[in-house]
Every structure is written in structure tokens, then in C-alpha cells.
Amino acid sequence: MLIGLGSLAAFVLVVGIVVSQLPGWHVVQDTFFNIDEFVSSFPQLISAFWLNIRIFIVAEVFILIVGIVVALARTLQAPIWLPIRVVATIYTDVFRGVPTILVILLLGFGIPALDLQGVPNSEVLWGTVALVLSYGAYVAEVFRAGLASVHPSQRMASRSLGLSSWQTNRHILLPQAVRNVVPPLLNDFISLQKDTALVSILGPIEILRRAQIDTSMSFNYTPYVAAAVIFIALTIPMTRFADWLQARTQKQRRAAATV
Amino acid sequence: METRLRVDDVWKSWDGVPVLRGIDLSVASHQVVALIGASGSGKSTLLRCVNGLVSVDAGSIWLDESLDVTHERTNLDDVRRRVGIVFQSFNLFPHMSVLDNVTLGPRKVLHRSRDLAREAALTLLDRFGLADKANGYPDQLSGGQQQRVAIVRALAMEPELMLFDEITSALDPMLVGEVLDSVAELKATGMTIVMATHEMSFAREVADRVCFLSAGQILEQGTAEQVLTDPQERLTRDFLARFLR
Ligand SMILES: Nc1ncnc2c1ncn2[C@@H]1O[C@H](COP(=O)(O)OP(=O)(O)O)[C@@H](O)[C@H]1O
Numbered sequence: 198m199l200i201g202l203g204s205l206a207a208f209v210l211v212v213g214i215v216v217s218q219l220p221g222w223h224v225v226q227d228t229f230f231n232i233d234e235f236v237s238s239f240p241q242l243i244s245a246f247w248l249n250i251r252i253f254i255v256a257e258v259f260i261l262i263v264g265i266v267v268a269l270a271r272t273l274q275a276p277i278w279l280p281i282r283v284v285a286t287i288y289t290d291v292f293r294g295v296p297t298i299l300v301i302l303l304l305g306f307g308i309p310a311l312d313l314q315g316v317p318n319s320e321v322l323w324g325t326v327a328l329v330l331s332y333g334a335y336v337a338e339v340f341r342a343g344l345a346s347v348h349p350s351q352r353m354a355s356r357s358l359g360l361s362s363w364q365t366n367r368h369i370l371l372p373q374a375v376r377n378v379v380p381p382l383l384n385d386f387i388s389l390q391k392d393t394a395l396v397s398i399l400g401p402i403e404i405l406r407r408a409q410i411d412t413s414m415s416f417n418y419t420p421y422v423a424a425a426v427i428f429i430a431l432t433i434p435m436t437r438f439a440d441w442l443q444a445r446t447q448k449q450r451r452a453a454a455t456v
Numbered sequence: 457m458e459t460r461l462r463v464d465d466v467w468k469s470w471d472g473v474p475v476l477r478g479i480d481l482s483v484a485s486h487q488v489v490a491l492i493g494a495s496g497s498g499k500s501t502l503l504r505c506v507n508g509l510v511s512v513d514a515g516s517i518w519l520d521e522s523l524d525v526t527h528e529r530t531n532l533d534d535v536r537r538r539v540g541i542v543f544q545s546f547n548l549f550p551h552m553s554v555l556d557n558v559t560l561g562p563r564k565v566l567h568r569s570r571d572l573a574r575e576a577a578l579t580l581l582d583r584f585g586l587a588d589k590a591n592g593y594p595d596q597l598s599g600g601q602q603q604r605v606a607i608v609r610a611l612a613m614e615p616e617l618m619l620f621d622e623i624t625s626a627l628d629p630m631l632v633g634e635v636l637d638s639v640a641e642l643k644a645t646g647m648t649i650v651m652a653t654h655e656m657s658f659a660r661e662v663a664d665r666v667c668f669l670s671a672g673q674i675l676e677q678g679t680a681e682q683v684l685t686d687p688q689e690r691l692t693r694d695f696l697a698r699f700l701r
Pocket residue numbers: 470471475493494495496497498499500501502
């Protein structure tokens with residue numbers, strides 16, 4: 198541990214010295230790592246980031262709902278459910294195939310352009326809906342894999358007790374599936390957290406938009422770096438948490454496999 | 457005596473291969489019937505037809521001469537709340553405590569209150585020597601204990617017929633006894649039982665009737681004494697000779 202830290206410190210020192218000796222370093226430093234710019238843009242960036250967080254939280258809730266519902270719809274076997282199964286399959290195929298930013302552009306500019314009566318034309322709303330549709334398709338696939346990872350004998354045992362197909366999904370399959378998919382879900386949410394910045398293309402002043410405005414006024418790119426720092430400050434803890442959960446799940450599986 | 461279960465000329469193929477070929481079987485209430493036969497002879501398929509997990513190709517299956525399991529209008533959930541089944545591989549729900557495993561059916565299917573279901577479950581668990589395991593989880597139990605919980609889980613639905621599908625085959629030899637004791641205890645309460653088993657001496661002890669299945673047909677049946685000690689068919693003799701060594 199101590200040796201590791203020492204070696205890390207030495208490495209950082211050497212890299213720091215080498216970089217600061219490079220010709221042109223001062224220009225780079227002034228353009229990207231300007232302390233004054235950083236300090237002056239930071240408060241506004243943080244308050245703009247609040248919008249990203251709100252988009253993230255609202256989108257996450259609806260993504261989970263869409264993901265679970267679509268995954269369950271795709272497990273429906275009876276012939277009468279065929280239309281629902283087809284719709285769910287088409288939805289996941291389409292929205293996994295289309296780049297998220299394209300969905301955002303389509304909904305964010307397209308729907309307000311229709312000028313429909315009673316349909317709100319807030320960019321934040323449609324940007325969030327686009328994120329939900331796009332990520333919902335991914336998360337549905339994650340849940341579907343999770344449901345498939347539960348052994349079929351569990352369904353058989355549950356149905357044998359007289360539980361309906363729906364009750365079996367609700368009480369037996371989903372709870373076990375959710376346990377299996379928490380780590381991959383967290384990874385999807387980490388990318389969702391970053392992709393809230395894509396909504397900036399529609400114009401609302403979220404953090405990326407804010408950084409862009411600051412940058413264009415001062416011809417200095419430090420606000421972008423500051424925005425990056427803010428994103429990282431949130432994603433790194435989430436990433437570590439996901440890693441930790443994954444390791445714990447694997448450890449539990451190994452322990453279960455040895456009994 | 458009333459007939460609890462009647463299987464009438466049942467046929468079933470998997471992927472074009474016939475697995476049940478005209479099975480006739482009648483089980484009176486309080487009777488214990490043992491199904492014996494080589495692996496692949498169709499024992500599991502037959503049991504699964506009885507509770508509607510597997511649909512038959514032809515023939516009919518009657519519960520109490522009044523409910524036809526194979527009829528397309530029959531609600532299979534109704535059948536399954538009247539017929540309990542225990543599998544070779546326990547199949548407890550690993551994310552639920554023993555108590556929740558046992559009360560799930562009564563609460564969700566029979567709509568019992570949580571307290572009522574819990575009380576009944578604890579009584580049953582106690583009867584099968586599992587009272588101290590109520591709050592444990594399946595992965596904390598031995599195989600024998602898990603299988604006894606599976607029996608209790610099925611019993612909690614108060615079934616009129618129990619199906620056992622080689623319930624000791626996945627157990628350490630050391631743990632077989634405790635599970636067989638539970639079955640004997642169940643017989644003593646008058647439960648009607650159909651069990652697929654490879655435990656010949658146990659079948660001889662508890663079964664009122666033994667049926668020998670071979671390639672999807674009941675080749676020979678009679679009292680345990682008749683079939684196990686004085687088999688008439690050559691195939692039955694060969695099977696038993698291989699089994700008893
Ligand atoms: N779900 C299934 N799909 C296809 N074949 C099956 C299925 N279940 C059983 N079989 C086949 O049916 C035959 C009888 O199996 P089974 O009823 O399990 O016999 P037993 O319980 O006597 O060993 C076997 O050949 C088996 O491979």
C-alpha cells in the first residue's frame with residue numbers, strides 16, 4: 198500500500214514536470230485550466246447541472262418502468278398476446294438501433310413543430326421523453342436477460358402452487374431477475390447521467406449549454422473542463438459503487454456454488 | 457371408496473416421440489400409488505400431466521370424477537390448488553424465507569390473511585421438524601430439510617392429492633430417510649399420494665399399489681408385494697434385478 202502510494206506520487210511528479218516543461222504548455226494551461234475562469238464559471242455551471250440531475254432522476258424512474266413492462270411483455274406466451282409481443286419487440290429493436298441524439302432531435306424539434314393543440318412543447322420535456330424511449334429499450338433488454346437467467350424450474354414450482362402467470366412474474370421471477378441485473382443497470386444509469394448533456398442540443402440551459410455560452414463569451418475552454426469535472430465528481434462514485442456491487446454479487450454466487 | 461384420480465387412455469409425444477402410450481390409472485382416496493420404471497419411461501411426464509404442467513395429446517384425467525384436467529376450458533390454476541407436487545430438485549424460492557415460501561400459495565392463491573397463513577405454516581413446519589428453520593433461507597438448509605420444506609409448501613395449499621416426483625433422488629443417501637419419514641407421516645394422515653420413486657423398499661412399505669412403467673405404458677400393476685416380489689413380466693423382473701442387484 199505504502200509502496201504503491203509512493204510510486205504513484207513519483208509518477209505524478211515526473212509527468213507534471215515533463216508536461217510543464219513542454220513548449221506551449223502555458224497556452225494550454227491558460228486555455229483549458231485557467232483558475233480564474235474556473236472559479237467564475239463554476240457556480241453557474243453547478244446551478245445549470247441541477248437541471249441535468251432533475252432530467253436524470255425523472256428519466257431514470259420512467260426508464261425502469263418502461264424497461265420492466267417491455268421485458269414482461271416480451272415474455273407473454275399465449276397467442277392472444279402476440280400483438281403486444283410484436284410491438285414490444287419492434288420497440289426495442291428500433292430504439293436500440295437509433296442513436297440517442299437522433300431520437301432527441303426528432304422528438305425535441307419534431308413534436309413542437311407539429312404545433313398540436315394541448316401538446317406541451319417544452320424542450321426539456323421532449324428531451325427527457327427521448328432519453329426514456331432510448332434507454333428504456335436498453336434496460337428492457339437487461340431485464341429480459343435477467344428474467345431468462347432465472348431457472349425455468351422456478352416458474353414451474355410457482356405455477357404448480359396455483360399462482361397465475363402474472364403472480365409468478367411479480368413474486369418469483371422479477372425479484373430474482375432484479376438481483377441479477379443491478380450491476381448492469383447501474384452501468385446504464387452512469388451513461389444516462391452523461392447523456393443528459395445531449396438534451397443541450399435542444400437549447401435548454403443545462404450544464405453543457407452553460408459551459409458553451411461561457412466559452413463563447415471568453416474564448417476560453419476552461420468552462421468545458423469545469424463541466425467535465427462536475428460530471429466526473431458524480432460518475433466516479435457511481436462507477437465504484439457498481440464495481441463494488443458486482444464484486445459482491447460474484448462473491449455471493451461463488452459462495453452459493455460451493456454449498 | 458371414491459376415486460380421487462382417474463387417468464383415462466392418456467397419450468403424449470415430445471417432438472413426435474411417444475412418451476406416454478395409453479396410460480390408464482385409477483387412484484382411490486387415501487391410496488398411495490408408487491410409479492416405478494427406468495429413467496425415461498415417462499413417470500415425470502405422467503405426473504406433470506396430472507397437474508396440467510404438461511398438456512396431453514389424447515385421453516382425459518379426472519379429479520374426483522368431476523374436474524377434467526385435460527379439458528381446454530378447465531382453469532389449470534384451479535387444478536393446481538387441489539393437487540400438490542414436489543420435485544426432485546426441491547425448487548424452493550431462494551429469495552424468500554422458509555416461512556414466505558410456505559405462505560406464498562395460501563396468501564396469494566387462497567387469499568388467506570398473513571396471520572392465518574403464518575399460523576398454519578408454523579404448525580405444519582413444526583409437524584415436519586422444521587419449526588426452527590421458519591426464518592431461515594433455502595441456501596442455509598440441508599438438502600433433506602429443503603425437500604421437507606418443499607413438501608410443507610405443497611401441503612400448505614391443503615391439496616386433496618399429492619404428487620411426488622423422485623423426491624429423494626437428488627439427496628445424499630444420509631438424508632433420504634428423513635424425507636421418506638415425512639411421506640410416511642403424510643400417508644398416516646390419509647393423504648392420497650402418487651409417487652415416482654426408485655426407493656423399492658420404501659415403496660414396498662408404504663405403497664398400496666405399485667405400477668411398473670415401461671416405454672410409456674403401465675406394463676404391470678398390483679400390490680407392492682405382487683409387483684416387487686413376484687413380477688409376472690420379464691421386463692419388470694429385469695428392471696428389478698438391475699435395481700436390487
Ligand atoms: N419437456 C420435454 N421436452 C422434450 N422431451 C421431454 C420433455 N420432458 C421429457 N421428455 C422426454 O420424455 C421421455 C420421458 O421422460 P420422463 O417423463 O422424464 O421419464 P422419467 O421421469 O420416467 O425418467 C424422455 O425421453 C425425455 O427425454
